[in-house]
Amino acid sequence: MIRTILIGLALVTLTACETAKGAGKDIENAGDAIQNAAEDVQENI
Secondary structure, three states: OHHHHHHHHHHHHHHHHHHHHHHHHHHHHHHHHHHHHHHHHHHHO
16 A cells, blocks of 8 residues: 555656656746847847
């Protein structure tokens, strides 16, 4: 019984890590897009 619970917790933890990792990449990509847009605006001023 304890083994099943530990395996379940490990799976939940790994899933949460992958979700956070994916969210971090999405946020990074959004930041890059904002930075590129800001650079384009500065170049056109």
